[in-house]
Amino acid sequence: MRLSKLYTKTRRDAPKDETAKNAQLLIKAGYIHKDAAGVYLWLPLGRIVLNKIIQIIRDEMDALGYQEVMMSSLQRKELWETTDRWDDDKVDIWFKTKYKNGKEAGLAWSHEEQMVDMMRQFISSYKDLPVGVYQFQNKLRNEIRAKSGIMRTREFIMKDLYSFCRDQEQHDSFYNDVKEAYLRIFERVGLGDSTYFTFASGGPFAEFSHEFQTVTEAGEDIIYVDKSKRIAINQEVLRDDVLNNLGVKREDLEEVKASEVGNIFSFGTSKSEPFGLKFTDEDGKEKFVTMGSYGIGPARVMGVIVEHFADERGLVWPKGIAPADVHIVRIGDTPEVVAAADKLYADLQAAGKQVIYDDRNERAGQMFADADLIGVPHRVTVSAKTIEQGSVEYKARTGSDSKLVKTDEAVKTLTKA
Amino acid sequence: MRLSKLYTKTRRDAPKDETAKNAQLLIKAGYIHKDAAGVYLWLPLGRIVLNKIIQIIRDEMDALGYQEVMMSSLQRKELWETTDRWDDDKVDIWFKTKYKNGKEAGLAWSHEEQMVDMMRQFISSYKDLPVGVYQFQNKLRNEIRAKSGIMRTREFIMKDLYSFCRDQEQHDSFYNDVKEAYLRIFERVGLGDSTYFTFASGGPFAEFSHEFQTVTEAGEDIIYVDKSKRIAINQEVLRDDVLNNLGVKREDLEEVKASEVGNIFSFGTSKSEPFGLKFTDEDGKEKFVTMGSYGIGPARVMGVIVEHFADERGLVWPKGIAPADVHIVRIGDTPEVVAAADKLYADLQAAGKQVIYDDRNERAGQMFADADLIGVPHRVTVSAKTIEQGSVEYKARTGSDSKLVKTDEAVKTLTKA
Numbered sequence: 001m002r003l004s005k006l007y008t009k010t011r012r013d014a015p016k017d018e019t020a021k022n023a024q025l026l027i028k029a030g031y032i033h034k035d036a037a038g039v040y041l042w043l044p045l046g047r048i049v050l051n052k053i054i055q056i057i058r059d060e061m062d063a064l065g066y067q068e069v070m071m072s073s074l075q076r077k078e079l080w081e082t083t084d085r086w087d088d089d090k091v092d093i094w095f096k097t098k099y100k101n102g103k104e105a106g107l108a109w110s111h112e113e114q115m116v117d118m119m120r121q122f123i124s125s126y127k128d129l130p131v132g133v134y135q136f137q138n139k140l141r142n143e144i145r146a147k148s149g150i151m152r153t154r155e156f157i158m159k160d161l162y163s164f165c166r167d168q169e170q171h172d173s174f175y176n177d178v179k180e181a182y183l184r185i186f187e188r189v190g191l192g193d194s195t196y197f198t199f200a201s202g203g204p205f206a207e208f209s210h211e212f213q214t215v216t217e218a219g220e221d222i223i224y225v226d227k228s229k230r231i232a233i234n235q236e237v238l239r240d241d242v243l244n245n246l247g248v249k250r251e252d253l254e255e256v257k258a259s260e261v262g263n264i265f266s267f268g269t270s271k272s273e274p275f276g277l278k279f280t281d282e283d284g285k286e287k288f289v290t291m292g293s294y295g296i297g298p299a300r301v302m303g304v305i306v307e308h309f310a311d312e313r314g315l316v317w318p319k320g321i322a323p324a325d326v327h328i329v330r331i332g333d334t335p336e337v338v339a340a341a342d343k344l345y346a347d348l349q350a351a352g353k354q355v356i357y358d359d360r361n362e363r364a365g366q367m368f369a370d371a372d373l374i375g376v377p378h379r380v381t382v383s384a385k386t387i388e389q390g391s392v393e394y395k396a397r398t399g400s401d402s403k404l405v406k407t408d409e410a411v412k413t414l415t416k417a
Numbered sequence: 418m419r420l421s422k423l424y425t426k427t428r429r430d431a432p433k434d435e436t437a438k439n440a441q442l443l444i445k446a447g448y449i450h451k452d453a454a455g456v457y458l459w460l461p462l463g464r465i466v467l468n469k470i471i472q473i474i475r476d477e478m479d480a481l482g483y484q485e486v487m488m489s490s491l492q493r494k495e496l497w498e499t500t501d502r503w504d505d506d507k508v509d510i511w512f513k514t515k516y517k518n519g520k521e522a523g524l525a526w527s528h529e530e531q532m533v534d535m536m537r538q539f540i541s542s543y544k545d546l547p548v549g550v551y552q553f554q555n556k557l558r559n560e561i562r563a564k565s566g567i568m569r570t571r572e573f574i575m576k577d578l579y580s581f582c583r584d585q586e587q588h589d590s591f592y593n594d595v596k597e598a599y600l601r602i603f604e605r606v607g608l609g610d611s612t613y614f615t616f617a618s619g620g621p622f623a624e625f626s627h628e629f630q631t632v633t634e635a636g637e638d639i640i641y642v643d644k645s646k647r648i649a650i651n652q653e654v655l656r657d658d659v660l661n662n663l664g665v666k667r668e669d670l671e672e673v674k675a676s677e678v679g680n681i682f683s684f685g686t687s688k689s690e691p692f693g694l695k696f697t698d699e700d701g702k703e704k705f706v707t708m709g710s711y712g713i714g715p716a717r718v719m720g721v722i723v724e725h726f727a728d729e730r731g732l733v734w735p736k737g738i739a740p741a742d743v744h745i746v747r748i749g750d751t752p753e754v755v756a757a758a759d760k761l762y763a764d765l766q767a768a769g770k771q772v773i774y775d776d777r778n779e780r781a782g783q784m785f786a787d788a789d790l791i792g793v794p795h796r797v798t799v800s801a802k803t804i805e806q807g808s809v810e811y812k813a814r815t816g817s818d819s820k821l822v823k824t825d826e827a828v829k830t831l832t833k834a
Contacts, residue, residue: 118450
C-alpha cells in the first residue's frame with residue numbers, strides 16, 4: 001500500500017469531544033472517523049486491522065466445525081415478548097422503529113431470541129446435537145453514554161456463537177472447547193499473556209458465567225488474579241466459598257485493572273423452554289435443548305489492544321493484526337532512491353509480506369512520526385545515505401534504536417519475521 | 418462439507434406466504450430462512466454463495482485501487498437535512514429511531530450523505546483526486562411491499578462505491594473504468610452473456626444514468642436490446658433523439674424482460690455543493706468535487722441468478738459462485754463404500770476443490786433429489802456397484818444423463834473443472 005494513494009491522512013489532533021485514548025489515537029492515525037458520539041466509521045487501515053481480528057476468530061470457530069450464518073438487524077416484537085425482553089423497562093438499550101403499517105420492530109442489540117426461533121426448524125432429534133452456530137453481526141445499543149471510544153459504541157460488530165446440546169454433560173464439553181478456542185484467539189491477537197479466564201456471577205441460570213479479562217492499566221474493571229494458576233475472579237463473586245471451590249487462596253490473589261474482551265454464558269434450558277425448542281432423545285422422550293452463548297466484540301478487542309500497547313509516539317500493533325508487516329520510509333526522490341525503495345517494496349511483497357510504503361516524499365521527521373503513529377512492527381528507511389552503504393536503516397516499532405543492515409539481509413530477515 | 422454435519426436440512430415446501438421463486442427454492446434447499454416479510458436470514462450455504470459474489474466484487478474494486486471502508490447504520494438527521502432528504506415526504510423508505518435523549522436518528526437506506534461529509538476531512542487538493550471509496554454495508558429500506566424474495570428486501574447488504582474527481586473529464590474516465598469492472602463482475606458470476614449496459618433516465622443532473630440489466634424471463638422490467646451492439650435502452654428513454662444519439666436503429670431493438678443487477682450515477686457537483694466538499698485546483702482556485710455513485714446488491718444478483726438458471730429440479734449455480742465444486746453422493750454404508758467415498762472426498766479437497774459430501778446414508782432417491790435441489794455443478798456417486806467397476810457415476814447438474822467414469826479419471830477431470 002503506497003501512502004501517496006491512501007486517501008486518509010494522519011492528523012495532529014483528535015476531535016475535542018473525544019476523550020478515549022484508543023479513539024484519539026485511531027482517529028489521529030487515520031484508522032477511524034468519528035461520525036457521532038458512539039458511532040465510528042472504519043477507514044481503510046482500521047478495516048484491515050478489524051478484519052484481521054475477525055478472521056482469527058472465524059478461523060478458530062471454523063476449526064471446531066461451528067457454522068456461520070448472518071441474521072438481521074430488524075427484530076420481530078413477538079420474539080422478544082416471548083422472553084419478556086421487549087419492554088424498555090426490562091431492556092434499556094433498545095433502538096426501536098416502525099414499519100409503514102405502524103407495526104413496531106426492534107433493532108438487534110442481541111440475536112438470542114431470533115436464533116432460538118430459527119433453530120426450531122432444524123433441531124428435532126438428539127442426532128442433530130451438538131451444534132454450534134455463529135455470526136459476525138451488527139449490534140445496535142442505545143447506550144445513554146458512550147465514552148470509551150471503540151470499546152463501547154452504539155453500533156458495533158459482534159461475533160456471537162450459540163451452542164445447542166442434549167444435556168448438561170454435552171454442554172460442558174462444548175463450553176470447554178469454546179473456552180480453549182477463546183484462549184487461542186487472545187493469544188493470536190497478541191493478548192495471550194495478559195488475558196485471564198475470569199469467574200463472574202452466573203445470574204439466574206448458572207453458578208458462574210465467565211469473562212475473558214485483559215489485565216491492563218487502562219481497564220475499567222477490577223479483578224483478582226492468581227497468576228500462577230492463570231485464573232481470575234471478579235468482584236461480584238470474590239467470596240470464601242467461591243475461592244474454596246476453585247482451590248484459590250486469597251493471599252495469592254492480586255488486585256488489578258482489567259478490560260473485558262469476551263464472555264461465555266450457560267443458559268441451561270431457560271431460552272429453549274419459552275420457545276419450545278425441543279428434541280427427541282434416544283429414549284424417545286422430548287426434551288428441551290441446553291444452550292450457551294459466547295461473545296467477542298472484535299472492535300472492543302482492538303480498542304483494548306490499542307490501550308494496552310500504545311506508547312507516547314502512537315499505536316503499537318502485535319504482529320498478527322498489524323495493518324502491514326513492514327513500513328518503508330523513503331527519504332528523497334532521486335532516481336536511485338526511488339528505484340531502491342520501489343525494489344524493496346516489490347521484493348517484500350513478492351515474499352508474501354504486507355507493506356506500507358511511504359512514497360509521499362515528505363520531510364523525514366514527518367514520515368518517521370507518521371510511521372510511529374501508524375504502529376507497524378518493522379520500519380525500514382531507504383535514503384541516499386543508506387544506499388551508499390548498500391544498506392537500509394531498520395528500526396523495530398518497540399525499539400529505541402535504529403541500525404544499518406545490508407539490504408539483502410534485511411529482506412531475508414523481514415521475510416522470516 | 419459433510420451433509421451429516423450441516424445443521425440445515427432441505428424441506429419439501431416453502432412457507433405458504435412466500436411467492437417469489439428465488440426465495441422458495443433457496444428456503445427449500447436450506448440457503449436462507451424467512452424471518453419476516455422482506456427479512457431473510459442467511460444460512461451456511463446461502464452465506465457461502467453470497468460471500469463468493471461479494472469477494473468477486475471486492476476483487477474487481479481492489480484491482481482498480483478503490484479503498485474499502487465500513488460506515489454505520491445510524492445516520493444523523495442534520496446530514497440528510499443538508500440535501501433535503503430527511504422528510505418522509507421526500508424519501509418514503511426511511512426507518513427512523515430515537516436516541517435516549519429523544520434525538521431522532523435515521524437507519525441508513527443509502528450512505529451518500531455520510532460519505533460526502535466524511536470525505537471533507539480528507540480532500541483538499543487536486544492531488545487527492547481521483548479517489549474511489551467503497552463498502553459492503555447493510556441497508557434498511559422501509560418498503561411498503563416486499564414480494565420479490567431476496568431481490569427486494571427490507572434489509573440487505575449493498576456494495577456502494579463513490580467516486581471523487583476534479584472535473585468532468587476525470588469523472589468520465591473513472592466512470593468508464595467502473596463500467597468495465599461491472600461487466601467483468603457479471604461475467605464472473607455467470608451472467609455475462611445475458612447482462613446489458615442499459616441507458617436509463619439521468620434525473621436532474623445528467624442526461625442518462627446507467628443500469629446493468631440481466632435479460633431473463635423472470636425480469637420485472639422491460640428493456641429494448643440491440644444484441645449485436647450489446648446495448649440496451651429502458652422504456653423511460655426510448656425516444657428517437659436518444660436512439661440517434663446512440664447510433665441505434667429502432668428496428669434492431671428487441672423487447673425483452675430483464676432484471677436490474679447494478680446501477681451507476683453521475684452526480685456532477687450536486688452532492689458536493691450542499692456539503693461544501695471542495696478542493697484547490699492547480700490554478701489555485703477552489704472548486705467543487707465531481708462525484709459518482711455505483712451500486713451492486715450481492716443478494717439481488719444472487720436472486721437473479723437463481724431465477725435465471727434454476728430448473729424444475731432445483732437450483733443451478735454457475736461455477737464461480739456455487740457453494741461447492743463437487744457434490745458426492747454416497748450410497749450405502751459398507752466399509753468399502755465408506756472408504757471409497759471418504760477417499761474421493763479427501764482427494765478432491767487435497768486438489769483444492771470445495772466438496773459437499775452426502776454421507777447421511779439416506780435413500781438414494783432422496784439424496785439425488787437433494788443434490789439437484791442444492792444445485793452444485795458436478796455430482797459424483799459412489800456405491801457398491803460403481804466400486805465393483807473401479808468407477809464412480811458422474812452427472813453434470815445441467816445434464817440429463819449420468820455415466821460411469823474410472824475413479825482416477827474422474828478426480829483428474831474434476832480437479833481441472
